[in-house]
Amino acid sequence: MATRINEEDIALVRERARIDEIIGAYVQLRNAGGGSLKGLCPFHDEKTPSFQVTPSRGFYYCFGCGEGGDVITFLEKIDNLSFTEAVQTLADKTGVQLRISDDGRPAAQPGLRQRVLAANQAAAEFYQAQITTPEAVIFRQFVDGRGFDRQAAEHFGMGYAPKDGRALHHHLNRAGFSDEELVKAGLIRESGWDYFQGRVLWPIRDSAKSVLGFGARRVFDDDRMPAKYINTPETVCYKKSHVLYGLDLARQPIGKKSQAVVVEGYTDVMACHLSGIDTAVASCGTAFGADHARMLQRLMGNNDAFNGEIVFTFDGDAAGQAAALKVFNLDRAFVSQTYVAVEPNGLDPCDLRLQSGEPAVRELVGRRVPLYRFVMRNVVKQYDLDRVDGRVQAVRAAAPLVSSVRDASLVRGYLHDLSQLVGMDVEEVRRIVSQQSRRAMPTTQVPPMRTVRPSEDHDEGPTLDGLSLPWPDPFDRNIVVERDTLKLMLQHPVLFDTAWNGVSADDFTHPAYRAIFEVIAQTPYQPQGWAEQLQEATGDDVARQLEVALLVEGVHHDPDEAYASAYTAKLQLLSTMRRLTELKSRLQRINPVDNPSAHKQAFSELIVLETTRRTLEQISSGAD
The missing domain is CATH 3.90.980.10 (DNA primase, catalytic core, N-terminal domain)
Structure with missing residues (x-):
């Protein structure tokens, strides 16, 4: 039978579970200013942090893929839990005793x-x-x-x-x-x-x-x-593709040092940690894969100029070379630079420590070489470089390695390395690589993201498949005042009077912004759980997602009541200006001789709107 958790207990879990601590166990978070934290999104691949957490409001939001919510939502998505399981997990962490009742409906075994x-x-x-x-x-x-x-x-x-x-x-x-x-x-x-x-x-x-x-x-x-x-x-x-041995010990060092060392066995992890390589981890029962890569990349985060490094230890035998090639094929999953550390005698870190001591393990990692160079050497040495045709074949075989390099600025250096390995002029190597790349150029189809995709013309910003409301472009200067007003209302509702300073739905031109304001206007403010009430009252998924984005976005000033009043006046001024433009156009179309009463009424409206405009201009000056 299904279970229902007491709503007060759920609210208590949300209150006690610190969202920065929960998310920080999965993502390396750094101070973003204004009381917010940022990191690489755990729900999609990215190079620049667009994932933001606002602990004071208990929300997270990714400005890249649109995923957002509270601490319960995060745990549901990241660990593939049901709502009940996520609440139970957080209750265990925070010491909340849940009151659970049977609602009479069948469901999976809870807990x-x-x-x-x-x-x-x-x-x-x-x-x-x-x-x-x-x-x-x-x-x-x-x-x-x-x-x-x-x-x-x-x-x-x-x-x-x-x-x-x-x-x-x-x-x-x-x-x-x-x-x-x-x-x-x-x-x-x-x-x-x-x-x-x-x-x-x-x-x-x-x-x-x-x-x-x-x-x-x-x-x-x-x-x-x-x-x-x-x-x-x-x-x-x-889930073997989602776990790494040693991660419990290495998580913090990985984030602090922006380095991860991937070894092949449990005892290798132990040897590395005891030797001072406290960023070592190993895959469990399966080869290192794309999910592991994304996991490490999220933990390392992004340090702007330095994106960190991932060092793989492989045996020097054929199996090690095959493993290196497989990892190289995953290289695009990394923002960090990838390296290989190979002991010339073929010893793994555990045997190396046993035979030569802990300094030798540290030296092994210190002698790391770029992954592409290790793979390139193993490709090239398969050919007879004493023959002209052998050298050409070697360059052709290595061409995909050069072509797959993420950073175009490194291609020149890679071409130079390849030319030295085969003993050919670098320009000749460049020509062969270019020819080979054009012949073998793949046609890759990238599936659209499930949640949010950027629009091609960028006029409306991201849109969501199958949903009614368009996603507003946050950089659209024509509606930025609408966005900033809603941010103030959502984040600092106590700065407004009960009528929201006279703002109406007609003051919003974008349908998503209008929908959010209508929910705000219809939801009585309460000091506790107001944001959650808004989420429940919002019927459209786009509007609900947009609310979370506005809840975590920073505001430009430290607002007070005067600032909120000035900003709503600024929004109403824009609305008044639109009405003035429409009214003046209508006045021009009315013949005062043929229709004097309509002209007189429109003229009276014009005087009232002009008076309103001047008043709003004066009040709104405090928002600049």
Whole structure:
């Protein structure tokens, strides 16, 4: 049966959940002035931050894709939660006890995500407690053999799954978790056996330190599972393409240093962190992909001139080269520069630390080379460069690498590097690359964004598919006063009288602005939850989205009642000027001889409007 959460509890969750802290766990936020924060949008790819958070009003909005809302909306979208699950998640974080009632309608099991997270946390504690048991001697041998001590193992939350295939199952049953919950958490199988048996484990946490799942390594020769490493199956919490091991420890350093080091295994992450490379992470049970790239890019944010760097560690063998080429194909997903760090002896960071010490790990990352150069060298060395045709073939094979470079200003340097690698004149290399690029030029179709797309003529700004109201251009000087007036009304409603200083819907020319004002005028102001009431009262999705944008946009001054009065006068002055223009046009068309009464009435209206204009001009001067 479906559940309904008490409205007062939902309001309390919104009040207690600090939107900057919640969003800050996913996005690197920086001060944008005026009490606002900015960062790279987590809902679409972008190079320049257009995602804005206004903690004082509890809203976020992206001026690039149009996504916006409050802290509950954000959690729904970013973690793919239902409204109820998002509220429950925030309630757990803020200590709010929810009152939930049955509304009599069927629905999915509520709170499953939180129960899975709770079961995972209990499992992590159980596994970690096993590392001192007699059976876990093989765990201790494994840890010691990799150069780690007990303190390191505990710091990274390592654990051991007993060979008794039902130990975790029984432990969690006694802790109050049902079999159904444990199956859905990926902790036990349908048959009742523990998912992990006789293995060394690492908890995989998100940036907020919640345990999403586990990675497990085989340590017994008679292990019935053939794979060396296995991971938690896909659950409501664990999506292997959306998680990175070590992110709970590396999130803040990644944002602070604008650097991420991507390694290939759990012990490599441990070795890097213990060696001072605290930005190291690893993919879990799958190759590094586009979702991982976007996740790291959001955490690094954008530092204007310096967009950060992502360093990949690969083996020098064929598998490492193939992995490097795959990452290179993802290169357009990065704003940051991409590098490769390869140990000449083929050692991974864990073995390198064990053999040569922690300084060698730091040196490995310090010797990084641009990803394009690493890939280019591996492409070129496949050809016989002692032959003329071999050199030409090598340039042709490397041409797509040069053509795919994001920054056109770097192409010249890449051409120079390629010419040195093959031993040809740089102009000849340029000519071959240009010819090859024209022949192989792809025709890429980019699908439109689901929410907001820029209009081609830029006359109306973004529009939304399938919705009634057009999206106003925020830079349209003809309607900027309408926009700024609404911002004042939404953000500082107490500066206006109950009649909104005499403003009417006719003062707005853009239909979206008019729609928002009509909602404002019809919604009685209340000190608590007024913005939420406006959102609920707004029937059009465009207007609702626009409200959020106006709630987070900065205002030009520190407003007071006099400023608000002056600004509404400015809006009414523009409206009065339009009426004057229309009236003068009508007067010119009225013949005073043929229709003296109509002419007299129109002339009287003209006098009244001129008087109103002069008054409004005087009042509105305070808004400049």
